[in-house]
Amino acid sequence: MxxxxxxxxxxxxxxxxxxxxxxxxxxxxxxxxxxxxxxxxxxxxxxxxxxxxxxxxxxxxxxxxxxxxxxxxxxxxxxxxxxxxxxxxxxxxxxxxxxxxxxxxxxxxxxxxxxxxxxxxxxxxxxxxxxxxxxxxxxxTSIQALCAVHALPLNEIGEPFLVTTGRRLREGGWPDGTGTVVVMLDGGTAFQSLDPEGLHIWWGAYLGMPDQIIMSGPLGEIGPRIVAARQEAREQHGWIMDSYILKRRS
Known part of the structure; x- marks a missing residue:
């Protein structure tokens, strides 16, 4: 063969x-x-x-x-x-x-x-x-596309970032040792399990497609809007593919 x-x-x-x-x-x-x-x-x-x-x-x-x-x-x-x-x-x-x-x-x-x-x-x-x-x-990758659409540098100067899944974020909470977390394969909205204080989110769904949706801002303010937009998009299309970046800001 x-x-x-x-x-x-x-x-x-x-x-x-x-x-x-x-x-x-x-x-x-x-x-x-x-x-x-x-x-x-x-x-x-x-x-x-x-x-x-x-x-x-x-x-x-x-x-x-x-x-x-x-x-x-x-x-x-x-x-x-x-x-x-x-x-x-x-x-x-x-x-x-x-x-x-x-x-x-x-x-x-x-x-x-x-x-x-x-x-x-x-x-x-x-x-x-x-x-x-x-x-x-x-x-x-969706990480590159997400950073590009938000004009966002992924890492802070001299600092690491972590790429993880929604399931791991929900089960383990905010990971130690990093101020930037990229979340992929989140079947729900795992960011809701976090204390939003000091957290900012950059979210995108259907990246690069005609139905692309993006939102960003303080997690406490933008999080509920993402939950609603995500539910509406899933009902409209029958599926959703999204990812997001979280940064802890002092």
Whole structure:
């Protein structure tokens, strides 16, 4: 078997965030796989279709779509639930590659943001049987996009910052040793669990997409507005993808 799997970072929703390296990698593929995540997240598949239509100049590259299995969010053991889901996704990838490409060639998956940051594509790729040759083309992350849209330098001078999840922030509270926290994968609004005194927030949803929403300001003032806007957007679109930065100001 001689299959190369290219995991290509495509940014956060704006097709203009594609790098030249990403465009070259898409055109070098024999097959581009587009995952479908249900009707509520059809926007994500449509964006991938648009990117391919815009940048593919190689008439030999084929495009195939497949349905991703859903994670069992009812599993009480979080790590086991994620592991089982990754196994299921890996099996689905293997079936799609074998069915559309066979055992030789180059296959590409267009990864939201960057494959290295709070994305499981690299872990899943190494679960394929047999494991293909893997290459990564980095992309613009939601952290970069969020800082850019707010014209915000992420780190304070000479100071560290922490990237974490909403679940960890809710369970552990404000982390020691840092004045800046980036929160991703927050299924709710974990910032509500914090004492807002002295905290500022920079929040963004659907970054780089036509429906982009951004807000910033003192957490005590802006937090309730974010909660309301987030609920309204989820009801309107059926899904939401957001992230935020918190800074403690003296």
């Amino acid at each position: 001689s299959v190369t799997l290219s995991l290509i970072g495509i940014g956060c929703g704006d097709p203009e965030q594609l790098t030249l390296a990403a465009i070259r990698a898409i055109n070098a593929a024999d097959l581009v796989l587009i995952p479908r995540k249900g009707t509520q997240k059809s926007d994500l598949a449509e964006l991938r279709r648009t990117i391919c239509a815009d940048v593919l100049t190689n008439g030999q590259t084929r495009i195939a779509e497949f349905d991703l299995p859903a994670r069992d969010v009812g599993e009480s053991d979080y790590r086991k639930g994620v592991d089982d889901w990754h196994d299921a996704v890996a099996a689905t990838w293997s079936q799609a590659i074998a069915g559309h490409l066979g055992n030789e060639g180059r296959v590409a998956l267009l990864i939201w943001g960057d494959p290295s940051l709070y994305d499981s594509s690299l872990r899943i790729a190494r679960r394929l049987d047999p494991v293909p040759s893997i290459e990564v083309v980095p992309g613009i």
